[in-house]
Amino acid sequence: MKVGIGLPNTTPDATGRLLAEWARRADDGPFSTVAVLDRLVYDSVEPFTALAAAAAVTERVRLATNIAIGPLRSGAMLAKQADSVARLSGGRFTLGLGVGARRDDYTAAEADHRTRGERLSAQLAHLRAENTDIELLVGGSSGAAFARMARYADGFAHGGGPPRAFASAATRARAAWHDLGRPGTPKLWGQGYFALGDPDRGSAYLRDYYAFTGPFAETIAAANLTSARAIKDFVRGYAAEGCDELILFPTVSDLDEVDRLAEVLA
Amino acid sequence: MKVCVLGAGPAGLYLSILLKKADPAHEIEIFERNAPGATFGWGVVFSEETLGELRDADYATFLRITDTFARWDAIDIRYRGEVLRSRGHGFSAIARKKLLAILQERCRELGVVLHFETSVEDPAELPEADLVVAADGVNSVLRRSRDFGTRSAPQGGKYIWYGTDLVLDAFRFSFAETEHGLIQTHSYPFDEHTSTVIVECPEPTWRAAGLDRMSEEESINFCEELFARDLAGHRLLSNKSAWLSFPRIRNRRWSDGNVVLLGDSAHTAHFSIGSGTKLAMEDAVSLANAFVRHGHHDRAAIRAALVHYELERRPVVDRFQQAAADSAGYFERVRHHTGLPPRQFAVNLLTRSGRISHANLAMRDPEFVRRADLDFAGEPDRLFAPPPFLTPLRLGKAVIPNRLVVTGEPRGAGLVRTEPIAVSEDGRITPETPVGVGSWPVGEVHESGALVMACLTHAGRRGATRPARYGVDVPLPENEAWPLVSASAVPYGPLSQVPKAAGEAELNRIRDEFASAAAEAATAGFDLLELDFAQGRLLASFLSPLTNPAEDRLRFPLEVLAACREAWPEERPLVVRLTVDDWAPRGATIEDGVAYARAFAEAGASMIHVEAGQTVAESRPVYRRGFLTTLSDRVRAEAAVPTLVGGHLTTTDEVNTVLAAGRADLCLLDVPVEA
Numbered sequence: 006m007k008v009g010i011g012l013p014n015t016t017p018d019a020t021g022r023l024l025a026e027w028a029r030r031a032d033d034g035p036f037s038t039v040a041v042l043d044r045l046v047y048d049s050v051e052p053f054t055a056l057a058a059a060a061a062v063t064e065r066v067r068l069a070t071n072i073a074i075g076p077l078r079s080g081a082m083l084a085k086q087a088d089s090v091a092r093l094s095g096g097r098f099t100l101g102l103g104v105g106a107r108r109d110d111y112t113a114a115e116a117d118h119r120t121r122g123e124r125l126s127a128q129l130a131h132l133r134a135e136n137t138d139i140e141l142l143v144g145g146s147s148g149a150a151f152a153r154m155a156r157y158a159d160g161f162a163h164g165g166g167p168p169r170a171f172a173s174a175a176t177r178a179r180a181a182w183h184d185l186g187r188p189g190t191p192k193l194w195g196q197g198y199f200a201l202g203d204p205d206r207g208s209a210y211l212r213d214y215y216a217f218t219g220p221f222a223e224t225i226a227a228a229n230l231t232s233a234r235a236i237k238d239f240v241r242g243y244a245a246e247g248c249d250e251l252i253l254f255p256t257v258s259d260l261d262e263v264d265r266l267a268e269v270l271a
Numbered sequence: 272m273k274v275c276v277l278g279a280g281p282a283g284l285y286l287s288i289l290l291k292k293a294d295p296a297h298e299i300e301i302f303e304r305n306a307p308g309a310t311f312g313w314g315v316v317f318s319e320e321t322l323g324e325l326r327d328a329d330y331a332t333f334l335r336i337t338d339t340f341a342r343w344d345a346i347d348i349r350y351r352g353e354v355l356r357s358r359g360h361g362f363s364a365i366a367r368k369k370l371l372a373i374l375q376e377r378c379r380e381l382g383v384v385l386h387f388e389t390s391v392e393d394p395a396e397l398p399e400a401d402l403v404v405a406a407d408g409v410n411s412v413l414r415r416s417r418d419f420g421t422r423s424a425p426q427g428g429k430y431i432w433y434g435t436d437l438v439l440d441a442f443r444f445s446f447a448e449t450e451h452g453l454i455q456t457h458s459y460p461f462d463e464h465t466s467t468v469i470v471e472c473p474e475p476t477w478r479a480a481g482l483d484r485m486s487e488e489e490s491i492n493f494c495e496e497l498f499a500r501d502l503a504g505h506r507l508l509s510n511k512s513a514w515l516s517f518p519r520i521r522n523r524r525w526s527d528g529n530v531v532l533l534g535d536s537a538h539t540a541h542f543s544i545g546s547g548t549k550l551a552m553e554d555a556v557s558l559a560n561a562f563v564r565h566g567h568h569d570r571a572a573i574r575a576a577l578v579h580y581e582l583e584r585r586p587v588v589d590r591f592q593q594a595a596a597d598s599a600g601y602f603e604r605v606r607h608h609t610g611l612p613p614r615q616f617a618v619n620l621l622t623r624s625g626r627i628s629h630a631n632l633a634m635r636d637p638e639f640v641r642r643a644d645l646d647f648a649g650e651p652d653r654l655f656a657p658p659p660f661l662t663p664l665r666l667g668k669a670v671i672p673n674r675l676v677v678t679g680e681p682r683g684a685g686l687v688r689t690e691p692i693a694v695s696e697d698g699r700i701t702p703e704t705p706v707g708v709g710s711w712p713v714g715e716v717h718e719s720g721a722l723v724m725a726c727l728t729h730a731g732r733r734g735a736t737r738p739a740r741y742g743v744d745v746p747l748p749e750n751e752a753w754p755l756v757s758a759s760a761v762p763y764g765p766l767s768q769v770p771k772a773a774g775e776a777e778l779n780r781i782r783d784e785f786a787s788a789a790a791e792a793a794t795a796g797f798d799l800l801e802l803d804f805a806q807g808r809l810l811a812s813f814l815s816p817l818t819n820p821a822e823d824r825l826r827f828p829l830e831v832l833a834a835c836r837e838a839w840p841e842e843r844p845l846v847v848r849l850t851v852d853d854w855a856p857r858g859a860t861i862e863d864g865v866a867y868a869r870a871f872a873e874a875g876a877s878m879i880h881v882e883a884g885q886t887v888a889e890s891r892p893v894y895r896r897g898f899l900t901t902l903s904d905r906v907r908a909e910a911a912v913p914t915l916v917g918g919h920l921t922t923t924d925e926v927n928t929v930l931a932a933g934r935a936d937l938c939l940l941d942v943p944v945e946a
């Protein structure tokens with residue numbers, strides 16, 4: 006299993022200098038990928054823009070949206086953004102897409118929330134028909150999301166949770182893959198949150214970032230990986246369940262976090 | 272911390288014991304509306320692994336509970352007048368009253384304050400506390416007083432919880448035929464004098480039998496008479512027993528501030544898997560441990576513990592609720608299984624919830640499985656039979672050497688399905704779809720010992736797409752595509768070409784193309800023929816209300832079937848691959864699917880290959896391991912036709928279980944194929 010690291014593009018006050026230095030250190034570290042999240046109505050940096058900055062200062066790591074909320078953008082705009090990051094990085098790009106969970110992002114983007122699933126399918130169909138060789142992942146937990154993943158993507162992006170939750174999603178992803186008649190097996194990506202330097206600040210950020218889920222934010226914050234042991238267990242658990250690539254997202258945007266995580270994984 | 276517990280059931284009492292044990296400084300008060308000795312129900316069953324958890328959590332309670340246990344290891348199934356026994360199941364049971372008394376006593380020893388006969392109708396009456404526990408069961412008032420995202424729906428049929436003074440020596444399921452339908456019991460012993468008898472049946476049967484209008488006494492008389500053989504002259508005892516529906520409770524969150532749901536108030540699991548008390552007590556263990564881990568010095572620590580508890584328990588509960596749903600569904604439809612031979616009926620029952628497989632059964636009771644396998648093989652006089660998946664299947668004059676079906680390479684399978692073969696150029700799915708059976712190496716497969724099935728298709732509105740390795744339903748560029756036809760002019764997915772609604776002449780041509788492809792397949796030496804009426808392809812699009820506005824949706828598919836039956840040798844089996852459920856709002860449902868299967872069987876189909884979904888691109892599929900198995904079980908039982916099923920079966924044990932239980936006759940194995 007490969008392990009990647011998130012860029013702090015959704016933790017508040019991220020600067021260009023921070024993102025670039027973060028990406029540069031990740032490129033030097035044991036990480037396979039630098040990944041970003043997508044959130045419109047929040048103090049954050051737009052994901053494709055953040056990856057463009059990372060593309061300019063890295064040579065080795067893959068760059069991934071894990072995930073970007075497709076239907077917030079028009080199909081043509083999404084394709085243009087994806088193509089741009091792929092070009093800037095010399096083809097090191099993986100495009101993970103989903104419908105997201107936040108209604109307020111749709112309102113702000115003036116995008117229809119009701120038809121989000123169909124619109125994501127249309128975007129995926131376009132990307133596939135365009136013949137680009139950008140690797141595609143799809144996330145989501147409904148049956149419809151799994152079918153969409155198997156129909157158009159190269160793999161599945163899991164939204165986080167303990168290894169056991171990943172395992173049951175992986176089974177569903179494989180079942181959907183066979184059902185749609187795809188040869189081979191889907192690539193399986195997982196993700197988790199970590200904070201090694203200042204766990205309380207990290208968990209407070211998660212509580213705020215997920216405040217829209219109500220009390221569930223507490224659950225997410227409680228799952229923050231805040232010790233070397235917790236991270237090692239998590240990585241081992243995901244590897245055992247057949248995850249191909251695991252992304253650990255920071256909840257604290259101190260540069261030292263990259264080195265601390267590198268050390269834990271070494 | 273100060274803890275206020277509502278409800279002195281197993282959940283509330285056991286949590287109090289464990290908290291107090293972990294930290295005697297806790298002040299714990301329990302409020303219970305009943306008197307100490309009063310309770311509903313009779314005995315409850317535990318399985319072996321629960322006992323391990325209870326031993327580790329509080330040894331004193333464990334000893335007292337296990338001292339009074341009734342223990343046994345057999346399940347009896349009375350069906351068609353015969354009783355079949357399966358051993359090795361490791362059950363124990365205890366009177367609910369006794370269990371509560373033990374837990375109450377232990378609470379008192381540890382200094383938990385118990386208030387009985389205190390009904391709390393308004394949670395505001397409860398004293399201030401750092402932690403408030405809603406352990407007040409299915410109808411929790413505490414849960415109702417706040418927003419936990421509760422969903423409640425009736426599950427299974429009607430049931431009533433009786434006792435009897437007959438002491439059984441096994442768990443017994445008994446099925447009684449009445450003129451109104453099947454009525455069954457779930458019974459088990461729980462002490463030296465008494466057994467539990469739960470009587471259950473689907474609601475329509477319950478009404479037709481007049482049980483909805485009977486008094487307590489009349490209902491007892493009715494059941495005593497019906498199950499007289501099982502009761503062997505003993506009486507049924509009532510404990511204010513009433514006919515009820517079982518509510519399946521789920522909550523989006525299990526805590527709100529300092530209020531936490533525990534046991535039945537958080538989740539229920541249908542009684543037919545006998546796990547509610549176990550889950551309630553395990554909840555208590557998990558929650559008590561969460562406080563050991565996170566402490567309870569301030570609100571943040573308490574919140575963290577509550578979150579931890581929910582994270583730990585939710586996946587376990589989800590698994591049990593899935594098993595419970597499968598089990599409840601089984602008992603609701605069990606009347607359709609009365610066609611199964613007794614031992615297969617028993618295997619179907621024992622494996623109903625997916626928690627026991629063929630291999631598990633063989634480990635628990637090798638003799639039972641040996642005989643079931645012999646029956647399955649139809650050779651009861653031999654010493655051993657091969658496992659079900661290696662048992663040949665006779666279908667018409669064809670004998671398929673084993674029950675595994677693969678698409679493509681033989682690799683040890685008994686039946687090889689071809690990739691879809693189009694009946695015409697414009698019926699192709701992709702440019703790589705072969706047209707006509709001509710080039711197929713039938714002889715090579717025969718040399719490997721397997722039979723070969725030609726799968727004939729017409730892609731309909733799902734045609735002219737790229738090969739699946741680049742994604743599915745991605746249309747070809749316009750200059751490479753060909754025109755599409757379907758039952759109506761509705762495109763399949765985004766970017767898909769708009770098909771033309773086929774006219775009469777076109778339909779006749781397509782029917783003839785199917786027939787001549789069938790004739791060719793016969794000449795080429797194929798052993799079976801499969802017609803593709805599934806997953807939104809041309810013939811399937813006639814069957815779904817989503818794609819065919821016409822009234823008589825069966826007309827054209829039946830015409831094609833008849834033409835092929837004519838062109839295909841009578842003694843060779845003809846299989847219909849059928850979408851039995853569209854998994855989409857306003858689409859065909861499994862009831863439609865069963866009716867279609869029956870119609871095709873009557874028209875000469877030897878077997879139904881069960882599929883679901885993909886009728887429309889945006890649907891709601893239900894993916895999990897073996898996701899088509901229940902549908903196949905229903906088609907096979909309700910339409911009385913042999914079935915072939917896939918749906919992510921990945922091990923021979925899964926396949927053996929499906930076959931031995933009579934949920935299908937052939938299984939498609941999902942093994943990853945190189946891209």
Ligand SMILES: Cc1cc2nc3c(=O)[nH]c(=O)nc-3n(C[C@H](O)[C@H](O)[C@H](O)COP(=O)(O)OP(=O)(O)OC[C@H]3O[C@@H](n4cnc5c(N)ncnc54)[C@H](O)[C@@H]3O)c2cc1C
Pocket residue numbers: 277278279280281282283302303304305312314315316317389390391392406407408409410411412430431432469533534535536542545546547548549550551
């Ligand atoms: C027919 C049937 C058979 C079953 N068989 C089994 C079995 O074999 N094995 C098994 O493990 N489980 C079985 N169960 C499930 C089991 O009974 C429950 O899951 C278990 O009792 C749950 O425990 P609890 O403490 O959460 O709730 P309960 O046992 O329901 O306890 C709740 C308590 O709260 C009290 N209460 C409720 N409201 C108030 C109020 N407003 N004020 C004060 N007090 C209140 C009630 O009087 C009760 O004592 C069966 C259930 C049924 C219906």
